[in-house]
Amino acid sequence: MGICQESVYDHESHENVVGRDWLRFFFLEIDPLNFILPLLLASFGFSADPAPKVVYIKAGHLFDGTGDSTRAGCVIQVEGDRIKAVGSFREIPIPDGAEVIDLSRFTILPGLIDCHTHLGSRADRYDEINKFKDTPNHSAFAAVLNAKTTLEAGFTTVRDVGSRPFLAVDLRESIDEGFLVGPRIVASGPGISITGGHGDLNRYAPQVRISMFPEERDFKIADGIDQVRQVVRAQIKHGVDVIKVNASGGVLSRGDAPGAPQYSVEELKVLVEEAHAAGRKVAAHAHGAQGIKNAVIAGVDSIEHGSLIDDEGIKLMVERGTWLVADIYNDDYLLGKAVEFKLPQESIDKEKAIGQLQRDNFAKAVKAGVKVAYGTDAGVYPHGDNGKQFYYMVKYGLTPAQAIRSATSDAAELLGKSQSVGKVAPGMFADLIAVENDPLANIRALENVRFVMKGGAVIKSEKTPINLSIRDVKNSPLHDQNPLSASSPPSTIATPGANPASPR
């Protein structure tokens, strides 16, 4: 039972053993034949690379990211970081002595995709004073932990839509080079905002500033088509994959109304034109009906939240094929735990006004045939709980298979990554998860992912229980928080969120 062998991933060094074997070949086993032969081969145009590692995975059931059902009894052949073949036991005979991962008790799915995260945000930092206390380093530290937690929850790819400049880009690069453990990241810069809008710092005394880059307006505040064009170009210059724009007010920002449009259609059109010209998609934060329509007419690729969408907006989204990324889980958290973490009353009131409406409108949009991609606003609630939204998506109108596709093949389509992630098929990255039970019968199976493979490397399995998460560890500060108290009671580090980027 369980996993027979797993040796693809080295938890000490976080590197793929395929790569390490290659290093050993060159640096440790330098007998003349091994040393000279590759050089000779190379001189004749042959590659000296050893054959990539091959692993066979036995799947009890497989949902490959497409269709409406699972297949029983499959084998997935993984070669290096890619899937080489998928088929029945008869179609893919497992050679004697081959490395096998036995997941016969489990249902295997593609690694999940969350199209709306804020890896630099913590869900326990709602007290407004933190906006002025936290340095960018706080966000970066949170992001390192949150990335790992997200991957261990089975989300092997995320789109990060709003962080300090340019945290998500740097995180993406550190993960891609193998220095940090985390999901593949499609990175945005800060969400672009009008002055006084969802991305701005509003209703404090005018002399209050937390700007890091005043000359560049923190790479996010832009008014009028010239500034909009410039800020998109500046973000692209610094390596973003996607442009995030705030096309309406928000819940977690001060002094603006979620229903109010922000930016004119003219400004949004310039933003989209500039982004698309550079091959970047656009994700538009929009709660309000008019903001949603403005953004859709301007040609954005996805509407984030979509809370107050009306019939006209739904019709436009269907006509234009605009994706809806609706974060319909986090209302529970915002009106629950977040209140304990000093969520300001203004935000509580806004959330109470739109939370249920968002879920009802999501159901309407689904019924009308709007394309849906999975996105949760992780960071508003604790990272790692990303899978909790599946239940709500099914409750509000998707079939379980549709909900899973929204987080696999459909999400990959929105991200423009259909050729590499979101399906269990030959040629795709070997990003796989396994759950007990049938997620088509009980969607909540996806809240408890038991096995995670990313790019052929085993990240989590029954044989490699994940390290104690920091949130499970009692905090024993070396230096007493209160120097006057002889013994301060132990406190618990809460789960990650400050929200420098004003999600939701």
Ligand SMILES: [Zn+2]
């Ligand atoms: Zn967000």
